[in-house]
Each structure stands twice: as structure tokens, then as C-alpha cells.
Amino acid sequence: MMRRFTWLVPAIYIIFLMLPIYWLLNMSFKTTNEILGTFSLWPQEFTLDNYRKIFTDSTWYNGYFNSLIYVVLNTVISVTAALPAAYAFSRYRFLGDKHLFFWLLTNRMAPPAVFALPFFQLYSAVELFDTHIAVALAHALFNIPLAVWILEGFMSGVPRELDDTAYVDGYSFSRFFFKIFLPTISAGIGVAAFFCFMFSWVELLLAKTLTSVAAKPIAATMTRTASTSGYELGLLAAAGVLTIIPGAFVIYFVRNYIAKGFALGRV
Amino acid sequence: MTLILKDVTLNVGAETHIYPTSVELAEHGFNILLGTTLAGKTTLMQLMAGLVKPTSGEVWFDGKNVTGVPVQKRNVSMVHQQFINYPNMTVFENIASPLRVVGMERSKLQKRVEHIAELLKMTPMLGRKPNELSGGQQQRTALARALVKDADLVLLDEPLANLDFKLREELREELPKMFEHRGCCVVYATTEPMESLLLGGHTASLHEGRITQFGETEKIYRKPADLKSARVFSDPPINTASVSKKGARIVLNDEVSWQIHERYKDLADGPYTLGIRPHHISPVKSTEENVHIEGKILVTELSGSESTIHFDIGDQAWVSQSLGIHPFELGARKSFYIQTDKCLFFDISEQLVAA
Numbered sequence: 299m300m301r302r303f304t305w306l307v308p309a310i311y312i313i314f315l316m317l318p319i320y321w322l323l324n325m326s327f328k329t330t331n332e333i334l335g336t337f338s339l340w341p342q343e344f345t346l347d348n349y350r351k352i353f354t355d356s357t358w359y360n361g362y363f364n365s366l367i368y369v370v371l372n373t374v375i376s377v378t379a380a381l382p383a384a385y386a387f388s389r390y391r392f393l394g395d396k397h398l399f400f401w402l403l404t405n406r407m408a409p410p411a412v413f414a415l416p417f418f419q420l421y422s423a424v425e426l427f428d429t430h431i432a433v434a435l436a437h438a439l440f441n442i443p444l445a446v447w448i449l450e451g452f453m454s455g456v457p458r459e460l461d462d463t464a465y466v467d468g469y470s471f472s473r474f475f476f477k478i479f480l481p482t483i484s485a486g487i488g489v490a491a492f493f494c495f496m497f498s499w500v501e502l503l504l505a506k507t508l509t510s511v512a513a514k515p516i517a518a519t520m521t522r523t524a525s526t527s528g529y530e531l532g533l534l535a536a537a538g539v540l541t542i543i544p545g546a547f548v549i550y551f552v553r554n555y556i557a558k559g560f561a562l563g564r565v
Numbered sequence: 566m567t568l569i570l571k572d573v574t575l576n577v578g579a580e581t582h583i584y585p586t587s588v589e590l591a592e593h594g595f596n597i598l599l600g601t602t603l604a605g606k607t608t609l610m611q612l613m614a615g616l617v618k619p620t621s622g623e624v625w626f627d628g629k630n631v632t633g634v635p636v637q638k639r640n641v642s643m644v645h646q647q648f649i650n651y652p653n654m655t656v657f658e659n660i661a662s663p664l665r666v667v668g669m670e671r672s673k674l675q676k677r678v679e680h681i682a683e684l685l686k687m688t689p690m691l692g693r694k695p696n697e698l699s700g701g702q703q704q705r706t707a708l709a710r711a712l713v714k715d716a717d718l719v720l721l722d723e724p725l726a727n728l729d730f731k732l733r734e735e736l737r738e739e740l741p742k743m744f745e746h747r748g749c750c751v752v753y754a755t756t757e758p759m760e761s762l763l764l765g766g767h768t769a770s771l772h773e774g775r776i777t778q779f780g781e782t783e784k785i786y787r788k789p790a791d792l793k794s795a796r797v798f799s800d801p802p803i804n805t806a807s808v809s810k811k812g813a814r815i816v817l818n819d820e821v822s823w824q825i826h827e828r829y830k831d832l833a834d835g836p837y838t839l840g841i842r843p844h845h846i847s848p849v850k851s852t853e854e855n856v857h858i859e860g861k862i863l864v865t866e867l868s869g870s871e872s873t874i875h876f877d878i879g880d881q882a883w884v885s886q887s888l889g890i891h892p893f894e895l896g897a898r899k900s901f902y903i904q905t906d907k908c909l910f911f912d913i914s915e916q917l918v919a920a
Contacts, residue, residue, distance in 0.1 A: 463645065463707075464651075466636055467663040468663055482652050484653070
């Protein structure tokens with residue numbers, strides 16, 4: 299008797315998991331009037347107007363471009379800076395290495411709001427306010443430590459003898475690092491890049507504080523709920539759907555290593 | 566090709582990893598570094614290769630001082646105990662990598678790699694990645710990479726330790742043949758006394774960062790210079806006991822004493838440490854000269870045709886290794902017979918005085 303209902307628990311789980319996302323998708327194909335007026339499980343008047351608006355209105359699609367630009371910039375900066383740091387932490391012993399390593403992680407423990415004001419002041423003073431690089435650098439504050447931790451975990455999984463073998467074979471350090479070491483930990487680099495991408499993509503507070511028009515992120519555009527024509531819920535839903543896509547796209551490539559990434563490369 | 570270490574030491578922080586070591590390794594069969602784990606075999610090899618710079622002392626190779634020369638410029642090859650290959654490259658590229666670095670011509674490289682692969686029976690695997698291979702094949706790949714370039718110095722750091730015994734025996738037989746007539750200095754590290762005896766050549770016995778003795782393998786086995794070397798070069802561990810020589814007799818304790826064998830008749834009276842290898846003590850009497858001792862059985866290990874028996878005399882542990890199956894009961898008192906002509910005598914400073 300019990301066995302006939304074994305499908306029930308996973309089914310409930312999946313429904314709860316997928317319902318909000320379905321509802322977002324559902325709303326994005328409705329008009330705002332329908333959303334506010336009736337309760338329906340699927341769009342009664344199916345419309346693509348919401349998406350059309352986003353892809354044609356520059357205030358909307360520029361939001362995506364701005365977000366993508368600073369997220370990619372940040373990912374490149376974070377991983378590039380973290381690679382040599384992680385290598386040093388995994389291969390050398392130096393004074394205070396363990397403390398420095400732990401201190402890196404503590405940077406993640408402070409809420410971004412703590413840094414919002416000083417960053418705003420600092421970036422304004424050096425005239426970086428409202429630029430993509432400003433947001434990318436600000437996000438590096440918590441993405442570089444994360445990338446260092448993840449990469450250090452992956453690098454420490456590579457035996458030191460691999461380095462020795464390469465030197466014995468005649469490789470110089472740089473040639474070994476780029477030709478052998480980086481390909482060996484490519485999964486780790488992918489995971490680190492994914493986490494940098496994800497955290498930078500979802501971070502709103504710093505991105506909003508450090509930009510006004512020229513580098514305004516999509517999330518900031520989305521918080522503008524009301525316009526001259528009232529609430530545009532359908533439009534917001536469509537923007538939401540489009541915001542999920544890059545993350546889902548990137549996660550596909552590192553799906554096999556995500557668990558190891560959450561454990562900071564230490565499985 | 567000779568490798569000479571002159572008073573080489575290595576300190577890491579406040580710890581001494583290698584005490585002043587001087588040794589001359591030549592191109593005469595294998596040079597074996599024999600020692601337990603943490604004896605400093607790998608560290609010594611890293612010093613020889615130039616991966617680690619000695620704290621003091623000099624490394625000379627082929628008449629040149631190479632102390633400060635980085636490993637890349639030394640023409641060395643090395644195989645580690647773990648199977649180390651480049652995981653992102655195919656087996657072919659793995660083997661070819663030392664040749665690629667020096668920019669060897671394509672057709673020549675192809676030929677060299679294929680020849681070596683043939684020699685190590687790796688030809689069918691050339692297109693695969695190391696992770697798709699078995700342990701034995703991975704280690705063959707590493708060996709091939711070490712063999713493909715004409716290295717002057719080849720360092721093999723327990724290359725067979727992680728292989729199963731069939732493969733180990735097979736490769737152990739092949740290895741010396743591979744390096745024959747290559748004109749290179751081969752250093753081989755192992756923890757197993759049996760392995761160094763099988764490989765022959767010269768052996769350096771290592772103990773806690775010191776080379777206790779260096780010489781032809783067989784000589785070291787027969788005449789270990791001191792107690793430490795004897796201990797390193799004996800498996801199961803060598804039996805030791807305090808004895809004294811009084812006139813023509815060796816006295817072990819109140820009950821056991823024997824007429825000294827004429828080989829040792831020049832020994833002066835006084836206290837000694839007696840060393841007897843386990844296979845010179847047997848539960849079976851072989852000649853009238855055997856000395857009879859009695860002990861309480863602790864453990865009996867039967868391995869096919871051999872018995873290794875651990876027993877106590879008083880509070881001292883002894884080991885006997887002999888042919889045949891002797892399934893003694895635990896705790897039983899049994900007789901053992903020592904071959905009195907196979908004794909090693911060490912003086913109070915643990916130096917060998919008679920063998």
C-alpha cells in the first residue's frame with residue numbers, strides 16, 4: 299500500500315520548487331491587467347509584449363548589458379587575481395600564511411551594506427562612480443577571497459610531485475603553470491568563475507549604490523516598479539525570467555563540480 | 566657520469582632533514598637508497614635533482630659543480646612513487662613532453678616516443694588519457710617519460726611501491742635491462758631490503774637523514790658497518806642481544822652460552838651487541854654447532870613455505886624465519902637453534918667488529 303505513493307514526496311518537492319518559477323514565467327506572458335484582475339493558472343490572453351518591450355527599450359536592455367559587463371569583468375579580475383594567490387597558499391609556507399588565508403574568508407562575513415558608504419565616497423573621489431569597473435572592483439572584495447579558497451582546495455588536490463615532474467622534464471615555471479597546471483585544475487577554475495559570476499550577478503546593494511545611469515544594473519532597473527502607466531507587473535516578470543537565464547546557462551557547464559565548489563574545493 | 570655529494574646538508578626551519586652527507590654515485594648498475602619511510606630518501610633525491618637547494622655543501626656532476634644549477638638545466642629524469650602524469654595530455658603527449666620542451670624535430674620525436682612505448686608495451690594506450698589507465702600502465706607512462714630523454718641522472722623514487730606484486734616483480738626484472746648501456750647514473754629508492762638485494766648494484770643505507778653506509782649491495786648486507794645499517798637492511802628486523810665474550814665463550818645470559826666459532830676467535834673479551842638475522846635462527850637443528858635457546862611463542866606467521874616466528878626470551882623479543890610450516894601454539898615454550906657462525910658483533914659504540 300505504502301509503495302504506491304513513493305512518487306508523492308518527490309512530486310510535492312518538485313511542485314514546491316518549481317511553482318514560484320512557473321508563476322514568474324506565467325506572469326511574464328500575461329498583461330498587467332490580467333495579472334491584477336483575474337486568477338488564472340495559465341495566460342488567458344497570451345502576449346509577448348513584455349519581452350518585446352525589454353528587447354526594444356534601451357533603458358531595459360542596457361540594464362542587462364551593464365550587469366553582464368561588470369559581472370564578466372569581475373569574474374575575470376577575481377579569477378586572475380586568485381590564481382597566483384591560491385597557488386602560493388597551496389604550495390608555499392610563509393609567515394602568517396594560515397592567518398592570512400583565514401582573514402581572506404572573513405571578508406565575506408561582513409554584509410555588503412557595511413561597505414556601501416565608504417565605497418560610494420571612495421569611488422566618487424577617484425571619479426570611478428557610475429562605471430562598470432567600479433562595480434567589478436567592489437564585488438572583487440568578496441569574490442577574490444571566495445575564488446582563492448575554491449582554487450586553493452582544487453590546487454592542493456594536485457600532488458606537489460606534478461610540479462617536480464614538470465621541472466625535471468625541463469618546463470620553466472610559467473610554462474608549467476599555463477600548459478600543465480591550469481589545464482589540470484580547469485574544473486576548479488570553472489567552479490570559481492561560476493561562483494564569482496553568480497555572486498556578482500545577484501548582488502544588488504553595491505551595484506545600485508555605485509551606479510546611476512551609465513552602468514545601471516538590471517536589478518536596479520527592475521526595482522523601478524511603477525511608471526507613468528502604473529504598475530507594470532508583466533514587464534517585471536519578463537525581466538525576472540531573463541535574469542534567471544544567464545545563471546542557468548553558466549551552471550550547466552559546471553554542474554558536475556558544483557558540490558565540490560560549495561565545499562570550497564575540499565571534497 | 567658520476568654524481569658526488571660533498572658534505573650536503575638540508576635544514577628546513579629549525580629542523581635538520583639531511584645531516585652532512587658525502588657520497589659518490591657512479592654509473593655502475595643501480596645506486597639504491599635503502600631506508601624506512603622518513604629516512605630522507607625523497608629529500609636526498611630532490612637534492613640530487615636540484616629541486617631543492619642544499620643548506621650547505623656541494624653537488625658535483627660529471628666533474629662540474631652544479632650546486633646552484635636549477636633542475637631544468639641538469640638533464641635529469643625522475644619517477645615518483647605516486648603515479649604522476651600530466652592529466653590533460655594523452656599518453657603520447659605525456660611521453661613526448663620532455664622532448665617537446667627542448668623542441669625536438671617532429672618526425673624524430675614521433676620515432677623516439679613510439680620506440681619507448683614499444684619497449685614498455687604501451688603502444689595500444691598512446692591515444693588515451695592517463696586517468697583511463699590502470700595503475701601499472703600509469704606508472705609505465707611515467708617510466709617511459711623518464712626514459713625517452715637521454716638523461717644523465719635518473720631518479721626512481723620507490724617506483725614500484727604502489728603496484729601490485731605481479732607487476733612489481735615484472736617491472737623489477739625489466740628495469741635494470743632498460744638502463745643498461747644507457748650511460749646514465751641511476752638512483753633507486755626503496756624501503757625493502759629484498760628489493761635492493763634483487764636489484765644488486767650499490768646500496769646506501771639511510772637512517773634519519775644520514776647515510777650510514779654506502780657500498781656494493783651484497784657487501785653491505787654481509788658486513789653492515791654499524792647496527793643502524795644492519796637494522797635498515799633486515800626484514801624481518803634483525804635480532805639483537807647484549808652478550809659478553811669471556812675466554813672462548815659467548816655468554817648470552819645465565820643459562821645460554823656457547824663456544825665461540827673460530828671465525829671470531831680474534832675478538833677481544835668484553836661486552837658486545839650480538840646481531841643475528843632471523844633466517845639464521847630456526848626451530849630445526851641443522852648441525853651440532855647450533856646453540857639451543859628456548860623462548861615463549863608470541864606470534865607465528867605462516868606464509869606458504871616459510872614460517873616467521875616471534876618469541877620472547879626473558880623480556881627480549883626475537884624473530885626466527887625458517888623454511889617449512891611450524892604452526893606453534895601461542896604461549897608455548899619451544900626450542901630454537903642459532904647458527905653460531907652467522908653472528909654479527911658490534912661494540913658498545915654500535916660499530917661492527919666481527920662478521
